[in-house]
Amino acid sequence: MTVCAETALQADVLPAAAVRTQVTVPLRFPDGFSTTAEVLTFHGLADGKEHLLLALGPWEQALLGGVPGTPIAAEGPEGHGLPLVRLHSECMTGDVFGSQRCDCGPQLREAAEKIAAAGGFLLYLRQEGRGIGLYSKLDAYALQDTGLDTYDANLALGHGEDERDYTAAAQMLEALGATRIRLLTNNPDKSGQLTSLGIGVAEQVPTGVHLSPANSSYLAAKRNKTAHTLELSQADVGHVQPAKAGNVPSHDEMLNRVEELVPRLRERAEETERLRRLPEATMEELKEAGVFRILAPRNVGGFGMGVETYGEVIRRLARGCASTAWTAGHLIEHVWMLARWPQNVQDEVFANGPAPLAAATSAPVGTAGRVPGGFSISGHWSFASGVMHSEWALLAVECDGVRLQCLVPVAELQLVDAWHTAGLRGTGSNDLRAENLFVPGHRAMDWSLLTAEDNPGSLIHEDPMIHTPMATLLNLVAPAAALGAAEYAVEVFREGMLQRKVKNTVESRQADSPLAQARFGKAWGLVETARLHWQEAVQTVAESHRRQPSSLTDGERASYRLSLALCGEAAEEAVRLAVSGSGGSAHRLSHPLQRIQRDVSVLLNHPTLSLDPVIEQAGRGLLGLGFTVPSF
Incomplete structure (x- = not known):
């Protein structure tokens, strides 16, 4: 294979890594397959992570291009086989616990056997969840349960579709002299990245299709969105339903969930008044019922429901506790308000899930002045319903005669305990105060634009409600x-x-x-x-x-x-x-x-x-x- 000049340049500047330790480890998989690996660790890996290389089978012969009986690779040296290599990204749920939501566990098992037979390397890379981490991967699973695919779920959390980088993998292979390999993968991105890093991929060997009732949509998304070489028939995908399909409730299902809360809201009504906010038990039950996701757009993991459901939920919650209905109604609405902002702000506020909680207040309007990188705001805002449960606050300010809405973390504001009232005591609608608080420019928007039908979010989300004034x-x-x-x-x-x-x-x-x-x-x-x-x-x-x-x-x-x-x-x-x-x-x-x-x-x-x-x-x-x- 001829390496282009650009690739050669990149290979020349690739930082060198060196073998740190090598230890023999006998392996045994749950189905009884066993083999022996030489496990290597390294100094100098570009990302500083503890990646492993498992040398399996006649790997030394493969490096020399002399393993008898291995398939002849395209452009292989004199017809002899090259090392068979698998870049396997860590997957705790699949590799350790046997989760069927992905195909990682079966791929790891398959790779160990194939590489042990052919001679080569299994690189175990610490890049959980396509590089977004274990917790974020589990958050993405929750979004997938609402109808998003594996890639859109990552995007909804503010991550890239796939954040993995294979520079360390190329360093490990180069440290062993494995600069031309056969790559065991269905993912063209792995081959493309290795090639650009100076590792010649003489052949891309497909892995098997490890289809299960829980991962059919996951595999279909990999095939359709990132060109994985997966042979999936429509019958395969059509007859195997994803786990927890239909998790977006119907109008009637949502109202039934709320009706079940009413008796407990009545029981806690006195406590709600005494606390002057909603009890934690009430907030947890509202979250578990999905109440705060009602108006959140579907492509961030919300339910994307309509005004009929929204109004009926408030009405029915009020049959249990008016303070709960008022607070929940505004917190639901404020999720919808956040979905009207531009993409960069939505990436920030929806990063931890589809229902970020925010208080919003416009009375009285604060003041703002332009400063490098954004605005300096000051003011005292009243009636911030739901602020006791919120991470964000939406505040009205005026700057040079233009009304703006500023998005500010509640932690950066002074909370004023001012909600001492005759009724709706449980809403905790306290005051907020700020003095010369810096707000980045991207978190301040023209009020007239946000309130309009054609707001920035309407260009992002297809939900009809997003156009509502x-x-x-x-x-x-x-x-x-x-x-x-x-x-x-x-x-x-x-x-x-x-x-x-x-x-x-x-x-x-x-x-x-x-x-x-x-x-x-x-x-x-x-x-x-x-x-x-x-x-x-x-x-x-x-x-x-x-x-x-x-x-x-x-x-x-x-x-x-x-x-x-x-x-x-x-x-x-x-x-x-x-x-x-x-x-x-x-x-x-x-x-x-x-x-x-x-x-x-x-x-x-x-x-x-x-x-x-x-x-x-x-x-x-x-x-x-x-x-x-x-x-x-």
Whole structure:
């Protein structure tokens, strides 16, 4: 084989490595195959890792090109065989524990036998998970369970598809004089890298196809995306299903998961208020249910679900605890907000999984000044819901008359314990403060760009939701929580009516009173009214996602906001009727109705449910007069 000038130059500058130790080790594999290896270690490897070379079979003869009976390699010296070499990247799960999610264990076993017969070298390279490390590989497995392939999972974690470098392998081979080899592999990248490093690959010998029910998609991805020489028929791939297929839940499956949480949320409601944040048990259950992945795009490992699922999850969580619904609703939404940023930021925030938790606050707006490499920001921001559980904070600032959103690690901010309120106490919506804090330029974005339909993330993700204007989902949280809490209140009211005896009446229980029956009927009707308004609003947004362009018209936006405001108003009145009809015991701190009433009262004071400005702007939109509040 003729080595090109560029390759020769690279070979000339390849740092030399030297054999450090050599020890004889007898090998025995689980299926009974045994052989003996000379295990070599090295000084001077380029990456400083503890790679091993196992010399197997008549390896010394192979180096001299004189192993009888070996296949004749293309351009082999006088027809004699060359050393057979396998570059095997460490795989603890496959090599040690026998995982069937990959084909590494069977390839290692196959290589040992073939090289022992032909004479050559098995290089065991410490490059777990195609170079991303063991923990990251396991994180990638979790993403693969959601539908990503082995390469996209690496990318979703912020890694390259394959980060392996074979410089150390070339050094080891050169140290033994094995500068022309036969390479046992299906991976063309190994051959290409060795050749560029000055190791002549006279022949690429394919490994077997080690297909299992758990690795068919993995093997297909290697064949389709990185040109591995794997003979896989459609029948092979089609009949062998990947492990845990279908891990993205359906709408109904997700709601069932949330429904299962409701009784435990009710049990922890007092603890949630006392802590002024969500208990760790609640956060763990929300994570296990996949709640924070609902709006995360699928190609980062999220579920990529729609507005119907998002809204219903908040509503149902509120049947257990309004503080939990409010916090979870915003944390879910903020994952979706992070997915609107450019790729370099997404690589950073989604590096540890598909659901990075972030608080977001815009009131009041901070200040920013340009400095080399980015911005210096200062401010005091209020109402950072979910900050007690967040790694990141999204902060609004103004710089030279332009509003920006800055992404900042919570650890770099001062947390101000300011959330002492009558309701929604468990949301932990504390304040944040910063003074001349440096924010890199890539983590500051024009607010108008991030909030728009054509945001940077819309060029990355195919999920229709990513085009939704940002305010649309913000407006859903308070009415969804108010509706769910009102449904819970009417449920508690009903249970009490069927059990309690009311003083100064002749009925044996409250439910037997015609006046109480009328009160309950009105409360029930108000919840039904709130629900119909809610469903109308959600349907308006959902239908907009089924068309192009997906923008809401002014009339649709007016109708949407009006429906949500009327939903909140009806929910609040239903709660008032339930509490006023439940007697003095409803005001004990141990009674759920007093907490529901306080929570809903706070919800109705949120700007998204502040009735007067909402109905004013809605009226303008419905009359075709245009909005005087641009963010409406």
